[in-house]
Amino acid sequence: MTHALSWQSVHMHCPFCRNADSRVVDSRTADDGSSIRRRRECPACGKRFTTVETASLAVVKRNGVTEPFSRDKIVSGVRKACQGRPVSDDDLAVLAQKVEEAIRANGQAEINALDIGLAILPPLRELDEIAYLRFASVYQAFDTLEDFESAIARLREEDARGE
Ligand SMILES: [Zn+2]
Numbered sequence: 529m530t531h532a533l534s535w536q537s538v539h540m541h542c543p544f545c546r547n548a549d550s551r552v553v554d555s556r557t558a559d560d561g562s563s564i565r566r567r568r569e570c571p572a573c574g575k576r577f578t579t580v581e582t583a584s585l586a587v588v589k590r591n592g593v594t595e596p597f598s599r600d601k602i603v604s605g606v607r608k609a610c611q612g613r614p615v616s617d618d619d620l621a622v623l624a625q626k627v628e629e630a631i632r633a634n635g636q637a638e639i640n641a642l643d644i645g646l647a648i649l650p651p652l653r654e655l656d657e658i659a660y661l662r663f664a665s666v667y668q669a670f671d672t673l674e675d676f677e678s679a680i681a682r683l684r685e686e687d688a689r690g691e
Contacts, residue, residue, distance in 0.1 A: 534538040542570035543577050550577075558594065585631065586638045597631070599624035606648060609663040611654045657683055659663070 541548055547570050554567035562581045570577070585597040602624040603617075610620070628655075631639055646665035653660040661679060670676055671689045 542568075542573060542575065544575045545570060546572040547572035585628075587641055588638055589641050597628065597639070599628060602627050602644070602648065604661060605645075606652060606659070609652070609666075610656065610659045612634060615656050615659060619655055623648070623651050623655055639648050653683075678688060 540548060549572070550568040550570050552566050553576065554568050555563045558564070563580055566579050566581065568577055568579060569575070586594045587597050587601075588594050599621070603620045606620060608624060627644065627647050631644065631651075645663075649660065649664055649667065652663055661676065661683075664670070664679060665676065668675075668679075670679070
């Protein structure tokens with residue numbers, strides 16, 4: 529189920545005349561995708577004002593329960609795959625930020641837990657290919673040795689092409 533983006537808005541009324549209606553003349557999304565700044569014009573008095581809206585992001589778990597998106601959960605989910613690898617806490621924090629940005633860029637208010645796993649794969653691969661393979665084996669449900677072999681072959685091919 530796809531929900532329209534639910535922006536939590538801070539006062540939409542015109543601050544000059546209290547008119548409830550306004551027209552958006554310009555929208556800018558923050559670099560991290562977590563908020564959007566809108567320039568609005570009041571059709572009643574013609575004055576312009578700015579609103580800043582922040583988006584809520586919910587994760588739908590496999591059992592249907594929703595919970596707020598948490599970078600900490602991304603970090604703890606990935607940490608196990610990084611055991612024994614040269615990956616620092618800072619690396620994991622940056623990875624969690626990239627995952628959140630990628631998810632928010634989709635513009636949806638809700639995301640399935642499984643899709644978060646998929647959003648983790650590209651930045652994790654940039655970080656450490658062994659951790660990536662470990663993590664992918666869980667999220668892409670590798671069942672056999674062939675699954676690992678084809679994933680590794682794909683990595684080699686793409687590395688050879690310089691991707
Ligand atoms: Zn007004």
